[in-house]
Amino acid sequence: MAKYLLLKHYRGAPEPVNNVPMEQWTPEEFTAHVQYMQDFATRLESTGEFVDGQALSPEGTFVRYDGEGRLRVTDGPFAETKDLIAGWMVIDVETYERALELAGELSAAPGAGGKPIHEWLEVRPFMTEPPNITE
Amino acid sequence: MDEALLRTLPPTVISILVRRGADFAAAEDAVQEALVTALRVWPDDPPRDPKGWLITVAWRKFIDAARADSSRRNREMLVESEPGPDPDEIQTEDDTLQLYFLCAHPSLTPASAVALTLRAVGGLTTRQIAQAYLVPEATMAQRISRAKRTVSGVQLNQPGDVATVLRVLYLVFNEGYSGDVDLAAEAIRLTRQVAARIAHEEVAGLLALMLLHHARRPARTGPDGRLVPLAEQDRSLWDTRLITEGIGVLQAALRRDNLGEFQAQAAIAALHADAQTAEETDWAQIVEWYDELVELTDSPVARLNRAVAVGEADGPQAGLAALAELDPSLxxxxxxxxxxxxxxxxxxxxxxxxxxxxxxxxxxxxxxxxxxxxxxxxxxxxx
Structure with missing residues (x-):
């Protein structure tokens, strides 16, 4: 099994096909979307492929060490353009192809008009432990 | 197996081990190990005397640990054999209360106090607590052992402050997440234990507050997990037994005329519980209770909720005016x-x-x- 991170971006990914912002959806479209996401996670749990999923608040800052006892905290200069991660799901699957397949399903979550959003998701393999047997 | 019964035993057993000479940290560890063993073997082999079983097994775990410890340090054994039954080993009410004070000691961070209380008083396993707060078991184990080191100099017979205990129980009720264990129900069980041991208006106030909010829980989320606001809740789903109990507990506390923040919050919850429909809510009285609450706590959250109540009592313009006095970053x-x-x-x-x-x-x-x-x-x- 191999673990993959499925990353969802608020910003920084290419535009989705069905690009109507969530607040413009009807309540029914929104409910259908939430249901799809819940069903997806539940199904992955039942197949033994779900590891973790979390959503992040869009609020965020950059912080760096700026000398003894000093911190630099900033939201800019890239505040409006910076890549913004909305959340993630970690899956543990047999193959890379399976990871792509699942990301594709997640990207097909319905949005405005009940049609798939075709949202871009990023699939990143986890670094693994080195094997015990190397020869 | 009666897991609920099992979970009531740890405070008693910890106290007994401490009276036999173990320090709190070692006694608590031993009881936790005995508890984990009980969860494993009791389903197939239930003991005739659960408490006696837990005392015996916890004491052996303690001796084993002390022996391993002393052989590591090449020291004399302090404790050798298992003492016979001691007529003094009857649980006194104060033992459990002292454990509450210790686990909520002001030197602990809120998260540590919560974890230690759930384990030593609540009889939960580290794994259950970790699941509830969505952290790895090893992390929770470390949090608990650091907490025990922090309070290692505190004697169990020192007087404690009941207000710190109430804050911890409030956190367990209000910020419990998920997992196998219903933390809200657990908080109510523990608060009942405290209320049975101290006649204190705010203990009663907190218990009433929890009961009244717990009563609404079946109506608070829809079948798909979505939040249902108070005004839209199906009030026939509210648990009238809990509401009756909560109002009774609150009224008895209020009669003693020593108002505190938990009683004031419970009074607000009671007024909501009293209304058959959202329209019948007595918002004018709720605003008065928020005034009391603001006076007692000076809390910005109370002021924010007060603005909502003012909006209902005196119209949205009045609510917006009350809101305008507050910090928009709340x-x-x-x-x-x-x-x-x-x-x-x-x-x-x-x-x-x-x-x-x-x-x-x-x-x-x-x-x-x-x-x-x-x-x-x-x-x-x-x-």
Whole structure:
């Protein structure tokens, strides 16, 4: 099994096909979307492929060490353009192809008009432990 | 196996081990190990005397640990054999109370106090606590052992402050997440234990507050997990038995005329519980209780909730005026503003504020709820 991170971006990914912002959806479209996401996670749990999923608040800052006892905290200069991660799901699957397949399903979550959003998701393999047997 | 019964035993058994000469940290570890063993073997082989079993096994675990420890340090054994039954080993009410004080000691951070209380008093395993707070078991184990080191110099017979215990129990009730264990029910069980041991108005107030909020829980979320606001809840789902109990506990406390923040919050919850429909809610009295609460706590959250109540009692303009006096960076300020603007028939402003509030929401259910409100208003505005 191999673990993959499925990353969802608020910003920084290419535009989705069905690009109507969530607040413009009807309540029914929104409910259908939430249901799809819940069903997806539940199904992955039942197949033994779900590891973790979390959503992040869009609020965020950059912080760096700026000398003894000093911190630099900033939201800019890239505040409006910076890549913004909305959340993630970690899956543990047999193959890379399976990871792509699942990301594709997640990207097909319905949005405005009940049609798939075709949202871009990023699939990143986890670094693994080195094997015990190397020869 | 009666897991609920098992979970009532650890405080007694810890106290007995301490009286036999173990220090609190070692006694607590030994009882936790005995508890984990009990969960494993009791289902197939239930003991005739659960408490006696737990005392015996915990004491052996303690001896084993002490022996391993002393052989490591090449020291004399202090404790050798298992003592016979001791007539003094009867649980006194104070033992459990002293454990509450120790686990909520002011030197502990809130998260540590919560974890230690759930384990030493609540009889939960480290794994259950870790699952409830969504952290790895090893992390929770470290948090608990650091907490025990922090209070290692505190004697069990020192007087404690009941207010710190109440804060810990409030946190368990209010910020419990998920997992196998119902932390809200657990908080109520533990608060009942404290209330049975001290006649204190605020202990009663907190118990009443928990009972009244717990009573509404079946109505608070829809079948798909979405939040249902108070005004839209199906009140026939409210647990009338818990409401009756909560109101009884609160009234007895209020009669003693020593008001505190938990009693004031419980009084607000009781007024909501009293209304057969949302329209029958006595908002004028609720505003008065929020005035008391603001006076008692000076809490900005209380002021924010007061603005909502003023909006219901005296109209949305009055609510917005009350809101205008508060700091807009308060959590949930924008959601309250959106609600009051909608009540004031300014749907455009309300829709924009609901969208802002959804972006700032601290939890997914709230974000979904606020996004739904935005969607509802935008659909209305499109006609």
């Amino acid at each position: 959590p949930r300020y924008t959601a309250v503003a959106a609600y009051l603007h909608e009540r004031d028939a300014d749907l455009v402003t309300a829709a924009r504020l609901y969208a802002d509030a959804a972006r700032m929401a601290p939890s997914l259910p709230e974000r979904d709820h606020l996004t739904r409100q935005t969607a509802r208003l935008n659909a209305q505005l499109r006609g």
